[in-house]
């Protein structure tokens with residue numbers, strides 16, 4: 231007994247102060263408001279509240295501290311079934327991570343149709359505007375392992391599972407509308423090239439390495455997708471500020487059996503915007519979970535991420551009326567040619583209860599469709615239909631992964647399929663075959679809609695030779711990459727040039743750099759090729775190697791993020807920098823104005839200790855300036871108050887905070903005496919660095935925040951060492 235007492239005393243109750251501060255300490259950027267955070271953490275423990283600790287066989291455990299031993303100091307006994315069960319289970323806690331898209335985060339929500347889309351599709355979830363169809367959405371990066379950073383330069387997965395009344399429909403897309411390859415047989419080659427190199431498993435979470443650039447410079451069909459990954463789209467500000475795309479052309483089928491080709495689009499309510507490369511790199515170190523945390527916190531605080539689902543519709547008879555093939559997954563249909571028709575909205579309003587059970591075990595498959603939706607012959611999609619179920623068999627340990635709660639359809643499933651590893655259902659009765667006469671023939675086939683809703687494939691008529699060949703209509707690899715580049719705003723073009731220069735600068739082999747510049751970039755755009763060549767010290771190419779095809783469209787404004795902002799400041803985060811002697815009235819006025827716009831403020835002090843205002847009031851700060859760096863905010867406000875401003879002028883952390891926000895082109899307002907900080911910072915006011923005398927109106931400040939960045943400042947800000 232004596233031994234047990236000693237050891238029990240050294241363990242820490244999960245509700246003790248030490249345990250609580252350890253939990254709070256895992257939060258790299260946000261150490262403010264610990265008790266509120268812990269309250270919200272408690273809900274995730276509730277299922278064991280008031281329950282005895284038991285073994286998996288239901289036996290109550292009397293001692294969870296000590297192995298069964300021969301005497302207090304003797305060897306442990308093999309008969310200790312409690313210890314062995316615990317360790318055995320622990321030893322097998324990990325399952326294989328996804329070969330791609332391993333790093334992810336997810337949320338629950340619903341989809342609601344705007345109206346009855348019966349003329350387009352018989353899919354029930356697109357018919358009744360009153361119906362809320364549950365969804366589970368998993369966002370991911372592609373290259374890095376499960377523990378890699380959120381803000382790396384990469385494609386983001388955007389996988390949506392809709393639990394419709396007619397079965398699960400998975401729309402397994404990305405935040406970019408095209409893909410690297412045209413045929414699924416090239417997927418393992420592409421993935422082997424982009425993944426960390428096999429000899430030293432470097433780099434984690436990025437594509438700036440030889441094998442990736444070797445492959446893409448040899449495979450021109452990747453040119454269009456690679457320019458998207460070199461653009462700001464590959465460093466989204468948040469998961470809720472990304473567009474999503476189904477990429478492939480699909481079919482929608484109505485009750486009369488009419489088929490229409492469609493491309494799926496998700497448009498975010500919060501607008502489309504990105505990090506700057508310097509921010510993305512810093513965040514990858516300072517807060518690996520930056521996107522995960524933002525999604526989680528936005529849902530907890532009621533800023534529900536929302537997207538509009540739309541489709542580009544192409545009638546069957548127009549299949550061949552474009553200067554590209556609509557079956558080619560490396561091509562977009564420009565929105566200027568076929569606008570997006572809105573179908574409904576998706577809202578994410580609930581965080582998962584358990585990461586492993588839901589986010590890790592969810593199994594998506596592009597082959598999960600419902601009546602009213604069908605595939606096209608896109609050869610990439612056709613291959614995907616096989617790969618996803620196959621991968622779950624090793625990842626989730628067998629073919630019964632559809633029984634895991636997060637994968638279960640809401641619609642009942644009586645398939646006659648039986649047994650196999652991890653079978654959970656206790657199938658009753660004696661028949662597991664069809665037809666049968668013992669169970670009255672049940673379960674029976676269902677005739678297709680419009681009567682009863684059995685799935686029927688679109689009876690497309692096909693007549694051709696069995697061959698391994700790529701269609702000639704898939705052979706133009708550069709026109710749309712050029713269209714993309716030429717549709718960018720000035721700053722977006724500059725970022726693309728910088729990204730190619732950065733990535734290729736990390737490539738060790740000269741011939742790979744040169745091939746990418748001469749055989750890929752020069753065929754996209756000569757200015758792009760010349761600028762990158764110059765940055766790499768390579769000869770500037772005079773012309774491309776492939777004759778340029780003239781497209782009917784010169785630019786597509788819908789491709790530029792500059793045209794995709796939300797126009798408001800809802801859920802934007804503003805840092806207020808203050809020290810003792812601050813003008814408390816200015817803080818209150820700003821907070822009130824931000825609240826009215828749906829934006830958020832955090833008060834940051836020199837340390838985490840409360841500060842005292844000029845009129846003697848004590849203010850609790852949300853964090854210290856070091857604890858929550860400027861990269862976690864959209865804008866900065868410095869209130870007046872002579873003493874506070876004097877203290878900030880002499881505080882290196884505060885000055886760095888402001889310089890970094892300036893460098894990252896954020897809106898900054900210096901109020902009252904805080905205007906004096908301009909001298910200490912050696913900066914000049916501009917359209918987003920504002921000086922204000924009073925707090926009557928924050929109109930100019932909020933307008934600058936709504937612009938997301940002060941782009942005009944970018945050339946100047948590059949010279950600022952922050």
Ligand code: HDD
Pocket residue numbers: 328329330331334368369370386387388389402403404408409413414415417477478559592593594610613614617618619621622
């Ligand atoms: Fe894939 C996962 C998206 C081509 C094979 N893919 C995966 C996920 C997304 C995509 C978002 C993560 C799903 C989740 O969150 O669990 N993949 C795409 C898109 C593609 C694409 C948009 C092209 C348009 N994928 C693709 C091809 C193949 C695969 C051509 C194989 C032939 N993808 C897989 C996979 C994964 C996967 C190996 C890994 C884990 C999983 O499926 O469940 O089967």
